[in-house]
Amino acid sequence: MIDFESILKANPNGVLATQDGDKVRTRVFQYLFADGNKVYFCTNSEKPVYAQLKANPNVSFCTYPQNFTPVVSVNGKAVFVEDLALKTRTLEENPPIKGIYQKPDNPIFKIFYIAVEEVETFSFADGPKTYSV
Numbered sequence: 001m002i003d004f005e006s007i008l009k010a011n012p013n014g015v016l017a018t019q020d021g022d023k024v025r026t027r028v029f030q031y032l033f034a035d036g037n038k039v040y041f042c043t044n045s046e047k048p049v050y051a052q053l054k055a056n057p058n059v060s061f062c063t064y065p066q067n068f069t070p071v072v073s074v075n076g077k078a079v080f081v082e083d084l085a086l087k088t089r090t091l092e093e094n095p096p097i098k099g100i101y102q103k104p105d106n107p108i109f110k111i112f113y114i115a116v117e118e119v120e121t122f123s124f125a126d127g128p129k130t131y132s133v
Helices: 004-010 048-055 084-093 095-101
Strands: 013-020 023-030 033-035 038-044 058-063 071-081 109-123 127-132
Touching (some): 004 033, 004 038, 004 071, 004 109, 013 048, 023 048, 038 048, 038 084, 048 071, 084 095, 084 109
Antiparallel strands (some): 013 023, 033 038, 038 109, 058 071, 071 109
16 A cells, blocks of 8 residues: 555645535645545535535545655545644644634634545656555
8 A cells, every 4th residue: 555644744735635516526635644544624614615525425535746656646535623632733734724714613614534545656766556444
């Protein structure tokens, strides 16, 4: 298995894909941290992405370094958690996010993780690979 966590840490900005009815939507998102096969993100409960994830939790997050080696996609289901310790950690580690939400008990501040089921990679040297988690 590839060490996807180290790649995500080095390249935290990527693209999150969700389903919106019969359409796929993508947007730039920032990886926060991982715990085993859980890859954490946050969002605002008033944004369309929140409603999309609640309606259909199947999601994919893709990121890559400047040289595109490797491109990494983590795929699975989005799971929302109401955990003040995780929200506090997010705010402490990410001052721009703290500037938006101010405090961990802000009711629109939502934390979710992707329960990673599959990791897909691509590099020019090794081509595409898929790992089941």
